[in-house]
Amino acid sequence: MKKHKLEVDSIVLHYGQKSVLSDIYLKCETGDIVGVLGRNGCGKSSLLKIIFGSLRSEHSSVRINHRYTPCSFRETNGVQYLPQNGYLTSASKVEKVIKLFVLNKDHQQLILSDRNIKSFRSARVKELSTGTRKFLEVMLLLYSESKFVLLDEPFSGVSPIMIEQLFMHLKHQAKNKGVIITDHLYEHIVDISSKLMLLKDGRILNINGKEDLVESGYLMD
């Protein structure tokens, strides 16, 4: 299967006088799960928004398969994004959004018959608990047609058993997609990621294991 490549470089972002991102480079190919760790406020969400194209920065170059893509969300089957606070509107019906986001009929059935979702198929999104709603939102993106998925805190508020299920779906779907994922449940990110990065002082560091996270001051010794 053809590999697709998402590359991001030269990202510079300030909010007023405050420097948040300086000269970030990141690459994600289909088949990769790139985990981005970092302390609160280090700029993880801002970075994902810039990659998606919903936040403009002073400098950025986002390329898909070597083609400059400033608004990756406009690309057909390009990039999908889970913001921290979700994206489904509360009045939408669960069954309807599944059919809207997921085109493959087998995948629609897979989600509709999932044990967390099936009893809510006729319900509206607002009737879902926060964790179930997040589970559904992640599943919709993982089973969408897009080549890349950006996940901002997909595990927060989700119960351990649903996290395990998401792990399984992530691993399965990442065979054909590139995933960039960030969460404060760092052990999950360390477990699931094929490449691990740490965002610190506006820069991206490659991380090879827990020792690097201690050395960089992200974790206590």
Ligand SMILES: Nc1ncnc2c1ncn2[C@@H]1O[C@H](COP(=O)(O)OP(=O)(O)OP(=O)(O)O)[C@@H](O)[C@H]1O
């Ligand atoms: N619209 C904004 N205006 C001014 N400052 C902002 C704005 N959005 C974010 N910031 C600041 O930019 C920095 C990075 O924010 P961002 O939300 O990207 O961090 P984060 O790593 O995702 O944080 P968290 O892990 O807490 O979600 C923070 O210091 C934040 O206060």
